[in-house]
Every structure is written in structure tokens, then in C-alpha cells.
Amino acid sequence: MSVAKSKRLFAVIAMLTMLAMVVTACGGDNGADNGDGATGDLVEVKIGVSSPFTGDVAALGLGIRNGAQLAIEEVAPELEELGISLSMLAVDDAADPRTGVNAANQMVSDSAVVGIVGHLNSGVSIPASEVYNQAGVVQVSPASTNPALTLQGFENVFRVCTIDTVQGSFAAEYAYDELGLMSVAVIDDSTAYGEGLAAEFAAAFEAKGGEVVSTDKIQVKDVDFTALVTKINGASPDFIYFGGMYTEGALISKQAKEAGFEGPLMGGDGLYTQQFVDIAGAANAEGDFATSIGLPLSEQPKGQEFQAMFEERFPGETIEAYDTYGYDAAMVIIEAIKAVAADLGVDELTTVAGKQAIIEAVAATDFEGVTGAVAFDENGDTTNKAVTPYVVRDGAWISYTD
């Protein structure tokens, strides 16, 4: 190939690339602007939503997106009258810290994004929060429960879910006092969420007077835990506590029961999904416990209204653990947008000062959400400390109090 020819080829490729970028950018904008057509008069404002939309925990992540979408669609007409065109920018984080940081950068590089609902995993939320902090954009996590997230000194980071300190000590008290279980083997999955939860649990359980016979770490994506559960079986504790997600938790439950372990497996909100039962097998999962943040949907103050709204908008889909949290997290940002629009005017919303004002407005949040009263303490953690125990009965999770 001659030099001239290859130069021409390069030019063609460069042009095609640029064309492709323009086309995809248009595609993105179309999605955001549709419906009004009079964007010229309206100030374009976006809420970024990021959680895993693919991979093992996609069901939980898509639930968060559904919840946020419901909130945004619900208030869009009202905001339009104020001169704001509100839309959602949803980016997949694949439950992976690196992908999550890329998603964060992608969202904050769009100046119309004034707030973020995300992420699901603490291990993703923590590194991504640095990006939001530097960009001066508010982050409201619907589901990241590791205490460290809000202890970084970032004034822009909030969450509407109960933290692991509360969940871990609740689980310890519950197991010891209510279930009468005295000894435990603790396992965690070496992630920010799993490690944090298991450590909180173990400390609280020992403080109660319970015995921790062993602590072990596993790796996410491992599938063979037979050696570990055989070892645990030898020490015969009353139950196993697992800090981590259901993918590994279900396999530990299955392999432990098949190796002859007779006690239950207990864990946090990461286990509270039907997939846990499906993978472990109903017979193995029977009697396993999980604590999950907040109240069951039926007991949430506006749970039934949410359910009706959800079923109308997403017929055929099921409400997952964090849908209502995604909804409330989006509502927190929406309330702040309204407050700032009233104070500074709609044109200021997407400026640096406007985004700072939104952070301050979120800190002062006080309203009745689907999950209960939503307000934040000085760290940015929710003041709602409800935790509910669930148990597997006949192949499905039910609230233990039922």
C-alpha cells in the first residue's frame, strides 16, 4: 500500500469514526429529549443512574433503575411546568469497580447531570464517590451498605439504605437472642460489602457472648467451597454466617448441606433474592436466614401505592429488593432540584454553584418516602434504621415475623 493510499484510508476511517460518534451522541440525546420537542425553552437536567444492568446481580441493579425511572417519570410533567426537562442517564457498572469509575466519569462529564442514584455494590460506590466528589455532583446510593462510604469526609455522598453496622449487629442479636444460636463459622467474600458486614456481625456476636469458631475468606467467582464447608462441619457450629452476595452464598449453602451440615446459613441483604433459593436448591436453602435493610414492601408506608405504580409501568416484572430505594434516592435528588430551582432559578441548576446548592439541599432532605421517613445524619447516612429478618420457607423468602 502506498503512503498516499494509506493516508487516504486513514482519513476515511477517521471520518467514519467521527460520524459514528455523532450518530451515537444523537441517539443518546434523542432518548433524553423525547416527548417535548421544545427543549429550547426548557433547561435540560439529568439524573445519572448507575448500578449493574448485566451480570449476576443485574436483577437488583435493574430494579434500582426501574425505581429511579418511576420517580423521574412521575415528576417530569410537574418539573416541565417549572421550565425543567428532567431525564435519566442510565449507565451499567457491571458490579465492577473499574467499570463503575468509568461510568461515573461518563455521567459527570455530561454537565446536565446534577445528581447520581448509585451504586448497588459498596465496592463500586466507594471508588466512584471520589469522581462525584471532584465533580461536585451529589451521590445518593440506594443500596451500598458499607459504613466506609460516608466516612470519607465527602459532603456530597448520601445513602437511603441502612448501613452494615446496624445490619450486622441486628443479625447478631437476632441469631443469639431470637434463634438461640450460640456458635458460628463466619465467611466473607473479600469485598468491601462482605468483609464489612461479616466483621460487624462477628464483633457483635462475640459481644453478645456467642462463639465464633472460625473466620474464612473466599473469592468472588469461586465455585468450589467443599473443602471449606467440610472443615466447618468438623467444628460443628450452630450456623454459618456469610457476608457476601447470593452467587457465592447459594453455593456455600448447597455444598454445606450436601456435606451434612445441619444448621442454617445466615447472611445480609446480598442473599435476599429468589436467585439464592434457585441456585442453592429449595431443599438446601430451606431454613436459611437473611437480614435485609428496611421493611418488607407490604409494611413500607407507601408500599402498596408503589406496587400499583410499578405494575402499571413495568407489567410482568417483579419488584426486587432495592426498587423502592432507587425510587426514594431519585426523589431525594428531585426534591433538591425543586428547592434549588425555586431559590436560584432554573438556569442556575446545571452550574457549579447550582450543583453545590443541590448537595446542600439534599443534606437538608426531610420527606416521607416509600421506604419511610427520609432524612440524613451528619455523615450522610439515612436516619431510618429498620432491618427485617427473612427466612426461606417452601422455596421462597418470607418475612420471619409472618
Place this chain on the structure above:
Amino acid sequence: MSVEFGIIGQQLVNGLTLGGMYALLALGYTLVYGILLMINFAHAEMFMFGAYVGLFTLQGLSRIEFFTSSGPALLLLYVLTFLIAMVVTGILGVIIERFAYRPLRHAPRLAPLISAIGVSLFLQNAALLWISSRSIPFPVLFEVRTFRIAGANISSMQILIIVTTILLMLVLDTFVSRTRLGRAMRATSQDRDAAGLMGVDINRVIALTFFIGPALGGAAGIFSGMYYGNIKYNMGFIPGIKSFTAAVIGGIGNLRGAMLGGFLLGLLESLAAAYISTGYKDVIAFAILIVVLIFKPGGLLGESVAEKV
């Protein structure tokens, strides 16, 4: 004391079960290397592909009432599932060889290696996009019983996996050492050109190799699905790396070496997890393997056996 012995026994069975799956997969690496001196990195995806074909076959056939009506019918269902999945995975292996490797047979040795990595990525992403990005539960249609033997709890699934694995290996070993086709494989492995001149159809032998390896890898994938209860698009990656290691430890190119290496790696991993640390089990297992390779660079059976297959 008997409790301790029981637990050690149970850990050994855990290790053998895991090792059996590694060994089946390792055979594919070693077979191809023996004949073509090529490392088939797409082989890990045969594990995944076999598991998916097995799942779909099982789901399809179990709709027919006859198969779930009685014990022997259920056994037939599983035998059929394995046969179909192994044959389909084997055919995929042959197709991959025909289109991704054969055109590169006389290219520099790095070319088929890169081609193999490409096929691996292609298959993994195809499963991700066309099937699901999530773990899919793998149903077990028979009751898994746990037997208590001398203080050890051993499940019927573990016994099934270990016994079937050993049976498959015996069949393969007999095939390679006793049959005409097996002799043709050994001849091709020793000197491809000379074997060709002696009237061995080289292409047929290579295609056969690419049928047997993936078929065994596919069977290992179904075992993994049955044993762990779920399958996923990237499930082949880690077992793939470990089985490749097992093949190298045993002496790559040597069939019995791959079997030995697989069982050894499974046992090492289980014992390291049980008695040292679950988090460091891979580190420990691989550290021991590195030490083995320092003292026996050709692998455990690599030097003592002259034939490569």
C-alpha cells in the same frame, strides 16, 4: 480421632471430585498439544459450551414424560444428555479446528495461538449476548444422597463424578493404546510428516483429536453444572487455566500425565483450603506446582514416557 480421619477422607473426596473435572478438561489441552504442539486456549470454552448444551438437552428431554417416570428411564435421560452434549461439543471442536486452526497450520506458531484466543473470546461473548449474563440454575433430577463412610460424608454426586471420570479416562486410554485409530494418533504425534507418508490421513487424525478433547471437556462442564448447581458464560475461564496447569504439571502431551496432574491439582487445592487458608488456596497450590516444575521441568510424567500421546 475417627472424626479427624473422617474429615481428612472427606477432604480427599472433595479434592478428587474437583480434580476429576480438571483432569477431563486437561486431557483436551494435552491431546492437542501432543499432535499439533499448539496450546488451544479456546478449550476452556468447551467446558462452558458443553454445560450449556447439557442443560438445554436435559431441559428438552425432561419434558418427555417417559424419561422422568422411573429410575432406569432417568438414568437413560442422563446417559443421553451426556452423549448428545459430548457429541455436539466435539463437533464444535472439529468446526473450530477446520476454520480457525487448519488454515494456519503452516503459519508461525504464534498465529494459531492468537486465533485460539480469538475463538475463546468469541464463544464467551456469544454465550453472554445470546444466552444470559447471569448464572443459570442447573437442575438435578435425581435425589442426591449423602453417605456416611468411616466418618466422612460423601454425596452420591461426588461418587458419580469420580467414577464416570475414571471410566471415561479408561476408555480413552484403551482407545489410544489399543485401536488402529489410536495408533494413527500416536504415529501422528511422533512425526506428522512421516505418518502422512505411511498412509495415515493426518487431517482425519487431527479432526478426531479435536473431537475427543472437546467432548471430554464438555462432559466436565456438565459435571460442574450438576455438582455446583449453576452455570455461567465465563465458567470455563478459571477451570481452563487450572486444567492447562494440570496438563503441564503432568507433562504436556502425555495423557496419563494430564490425568495425574488434574487429580493432583484438585487434591492440593482442597487440602490447602482445608488446612491452611481458603483465601490463599490457589496461591499455595500454585506455589507447590512451581516447585514441582523447578525439579521436573518436563512435568511429572513428561520425561519418562517417550511417546507424546
